[in-house]
Amino acid sequence: MTQLEPQTREWLAALGFRVAEETRWLEALTHGSFNGNSGSPNEAMARDYQRLEFLGDRVLGLAVASWLYRAGDGPEGKLSQRLNALVSGTTCARIARRIGVPDHIRLGKQARDDGGKDSDKILGDVMEALIGASFVEQGFDATRDVIYRLWADELEGDVGRAKHPKSALQEWAAGNRRAMPVYEVVERSGPDHAARFTVRVSIHKVGAAEASATSKGEAERLAAKAFLEQFG
Template identity: 75%
Template sequence: MSGLPAETRTWLAATGFAVENEALWLEALTHGSFNSTGGEAADYQRLEFLGDRVLGLAVAAWLFRAGDAPEGRLSQRLNALVSGTTCARIARAIGLPAHVRLGKQAREDGGADSDKILGDVMEALIGACFLEHGFETAQAQVYRLWARELEGDVGKAKHPKSALQEWAAGNRRAPPVYEVIDRSGPDHAARFTVRVSIRNVGEAEASATSKAEAERLAAKAFLERFG
């Protein structure tokens, strides 16, 4: 198995990830498309599964200790802080796109800027950190990388879909209906366009790299237009 490129190892160290077992970190950075032509490294899916749970526990513990917010508000913030969109934003901020191992076609299709891929790899790196150094180290790394989000307003405002649902009920309107009206691009770089409509009020559309984010943006656009 080939080792980590020197620039990637240097980047990992500078980002706070101490590398011991190179194979583990190669796995965390490898998209499935990289292996489609005989690549030798496993892809990040198993580590992403693990890292997702480590991230969730670390953030949940921080939120629990940060105040006395009720369960509903804690869940709202947790969901926003560990979302794929937030993970991808942090991945871009630390320069992760340049180090993701993608197949030629996936890279040409924009995989290195896909929210889905970047979010998954970010979680895979957390999973690798947990396996190499334990939960306390992985938790400390999450708190360092997520510092701005944890101390900021991410997840504090009501989710646009919840706000729109309440707006419709409060105005005695039918519940909002969401519909995917377009899906383009390959699976690893898909783009969704969603329309949300409320009968006898109107509709709004939005596009994003995930269905959930497109729905969120469509709800936000609807509220801005009709709320």
């Protein structure tokens, strides 16, 4: 298939994305596992979303940074803290789920069977690829407006306002004259496109806590949070 399904085109339009060149949006929704797994020569030659995701990541960062700059006069450190949280893969994946991205991703059979439609990594990447496709076709201003609508709850909410758990744990350890936290991956399961990491964080003579997530960074964040809840 080299054209968007009608329901996918309608879905994109409902989100505020204006589709001109359909192949670009197919690219944004195509995971690398899809190519060569459909039995169709046209589909086997389809590009995946990686190039558009690279571009969309930068567009998203600029749009959110601009919003944060205009929203207040906080210091650079606080702005960076919020920016990093608002454009993180976890936030992108959460928004992707909320707007229905899993129903429109093009995955190969094995990736589907492995739970690729619920992978934070894949969902976050596709969300950025859609932003990249919008930027190429409609430019920055139109894409920025779509981002602000889709990210409205996060921008107006508390995402990134609280100190990152890893920073908070490091400060807790220093303040209590303890050794610095040590993070280690104790388990990694699943294929690359649907990996799951279990991380343990420990502080000598205090204790340890573990957490699992679909990215190493998120597992570390959750482990630090669990440690503080247990020992802090």
